[in-house]
Amino acid sequence: MEIGIGLPAAVPGTDGATIVEWAESASDAGFPSLGVLDRIVYDSYDPIAVLGAAAAIADARLIGAVLLVPFRGSGAVIAKQLASVDRLSLGRLTVAVVVGDREDDYAVSGADFERRGPDHDRMLEEMHLAWRGEAMGVTGSIGPTPAQHGGPPVLVGGYGPAAIRRVVRYGAGWISGGGGPEAFRRTADRVRAAWAESDREGDPYLAAMGHFALGEHGRAVARRYLTDYYGFLGGDAAESIAARALTDTETLRREIDGYEAAGCDELVLFPCSADPDEIDLLAQAALAAESAR
Secondary structure, three states, rough: OOOEEEOOOOOOOHHHHHHHHHHHHHHHHHOOOOOOOOOOOOOOHHHHHEEEEHHHHOOOOEEEEEEEEHOOOHHHHHHHHHHHHHHHHHEEEEEEOOOOOOOOHHHHHHHHHHHHHHHHHHHHHHHHHHHOOOOOEOOOOOOOOOOOOOOOEEEEEOOOOHHHHHHHHOOOOOEEOOHHHHHHHHHHHHHHHHHHHOOOOOEEEEEEEEEOOOOOOOHHHHHHHHHHHHHHHOOOHHHHHHOOOOOHHHHHHHHHHHHOOOOOEEEEEOOOOOOHHHHHHHHHHHHHHHHHO
């Protein structure tokens, strides 16, 4: 199982130079992938802009984890944006998509929160048509052609029947939004079963996300950030997410072991702090976990 690292583009107050430093340092530290998060109503950077910047300065694979597709309005527009990142990164982009449940993001973007499921399906269809080079206008197809044939791999997030249906129809695999290894295993088993019943070849790629803060006062740092970021869910839910943050090497090791045993292919860990020291701390902790196995 690979361990990727998120960029601190959703940590409030992070400046551009720090994000650039993170992308360079994390790639140099050997992390195979760099991830970003998506949200409108928050002190965070646009993830597609960050992916474009990271494409120019890092050698790692890029993961748009997770892009909230429906409030972006047009599958054709997002297809062009992501195809551009795929070309700029020389084919190192993986796209993770989810419907999302933050009503304020939908309200300010003018998207219909109640129609987000059907809109998600429509836009995923449009994205794949564009990436396949289908004619869509007077001059033909939407360019640029993605570096990866048929477009960047898509990982679909979510836990219900609609999400699993989208994995099989549009995705290269599935990504869990958190909850720990056992929650991952339950849905991953359903994804594998649905995939096996379809005409898709091979196996679905299975990924997961988590949060970490391994520096001094890591528990307090994680709680402050995560209860704010997930505050829209309500106090108890936000506190539960904060309690799952990885703030010491022993807990990290158990989490990695659990996800690996559940068949996870990649675990992407997002920082609760923009302190660049977190990069080395995670690299050392992940290496210690690997050595322990």
